[in-house]
Amino acid sequence: MTSGFLSALGGRIAERWLAALALPGLLFLSAVTTAVVLGQEHWSDVDRLRAWLDTLAHSPASRSAGTVVLVAAGALAGAAVTGAAAQSLGTGVELLWCAQAHGPVLRYLADRRSRRWRAADASFRTALVTAGRARIEGTDHADRLADIAERRCADRDRIAWAPPRHPFWTGDRLAAPAQRLWRAHRLDLAAAWPHLWLLAADGTRAELQAARLRLTAAARLCAWGAGYLVLALWWWPAGLAGVVAVASGVRRGRAAADAFAELTEALADLHLRDVATALGVECAGVDDRVLGERLTRLLRKERREA
Template sequence: MNAFLNALGGKLAERWLALLAVPGLIYLMTAAVAVTLGRRHWHDAGRLRARLDALSGAPGAHSPGTVVLAALAVLAGAAATGAAVQAVGTWLEKAWLTASRGPVTTWLTRRRLRRWQAADSAYRTALVAAGRATIAGADDADRLTGEAERLHAARDRVALAAPRHPFWTGDRVTAPERRVWRAYRLDLAAAWPHLWLLAPDGARAELTAARAAFTSAARLLAWSAAYLALGAWWWPAAVIGLLTAVTAVGRGRDAAESFADLTEALADLHTKPLAETLGIPCESGLTREVGAALTRALSKGGE
């Protein structure tokens, strides 16, 4: 038991340092530089050295007790800063995934829906033209087919289905639920706990890692906002914040896509074993009839 508690304490301390203390300490150091240099002296290294010399020459700097208290105060401030930014990251993560509620998110959703509808209309028009050219044996059939494929990819970059969320990540993460329903008439929300229990450890580990990567990206976006705020005193901090924001958004999109793909793959691979476990005949493979029967069984008779 003692060994277990020691190992657990070591892991908690390591996680605390990685998530809160170290990022918070770096941020506090950047904030100190920003306040010391300001906008007018943003690159004045001499000014920074003079400030450090003044601190090191202060009487309290040679007192062990003062140094320890100062170090503890800095660590506490770093941890508090990290906790605050982590809370903002949790809010941003929910905002990435939440459906429209207020006027701003509703406007964003409608804007994305108009873009998707225009892209979908262009794709369908090009697809019909390519089909007619292929049937007629026209010389430009290959070109029209390529144009239809390009427009299809352009539509999917907006969303795989008609948008219902203000941000791409929300639609991407919820796309498997809608696609599985259209394909199999299976309510993925009702089936998910059962599919999760049937999935092997490797599949669950991959999904957990993708979800953790998405959370990490949201946390990184929160740190970018904190550095952008420092840009009001020291403009290099705004550059750091902007670069961090671009990285965070890219990582968030990649993680959302990975999580959605893995979710849909798990549903495709393990819905048949789930049906067989529940005694629903599935000899011919997963069909809409099987999916509808699973939905009725898992929703306890409700629709």
């Protein structure tokens, strides 16, 4: 039984290694080889690439089994190293997405997003008041004004779901649940999160972990795209792949961050009273805001004493 478990575990690890590191690394090394052989001047010369491959195939070294094994092992090792580098760069991309507004550049980006959000929020509130007044007066264009208010709200939410504090959308989206839960329930999400996680069902945890892994995979895709953009300096078609990879990575990262934030906020909304019950805090007939304040005081005290 143990050997079977270890075999299955080794198989899954090998599959993940191939999917995450080896295959993308081999593809990138193939692009590097193509760039070196063709360059910018002969970027579309397929015959030149075919002739180079034929020369390799007919060389005396290619008939040696040992040489073939060494080349294959070197290619796999190079792919693994390249994949590991992309993984590290992907971690950097993820950290950048969630970075605080430190430094002049990041502060400028955060301030710019904050100004845009405040302007969109003011526009939404003005449209909302206008629509409400028209509804009260019973004017014919009340429905049209309500639609305008909804569009203004959507425009504001596309910038951020809460007042922006980060340079990039992903950071604000991931921070939005904590801000919204504090305003709604006076709940410190950072202090309550370990308790919420322990009370969550296995299916909920799996969904959260899957969204988190999708965010990491999206950042890694952006890292691969950056590598192809650099490679475009020697072979410009690689830039097309880089642009597609970066754009796809950003889109997938936003979707993953949105899903993770939605699940986090839903988990807190659904299990606020469960946490109170587990900690022995009276919650029967207590308003959520009052209950959140009690939990926050209790959990922050436990964290300070720890």
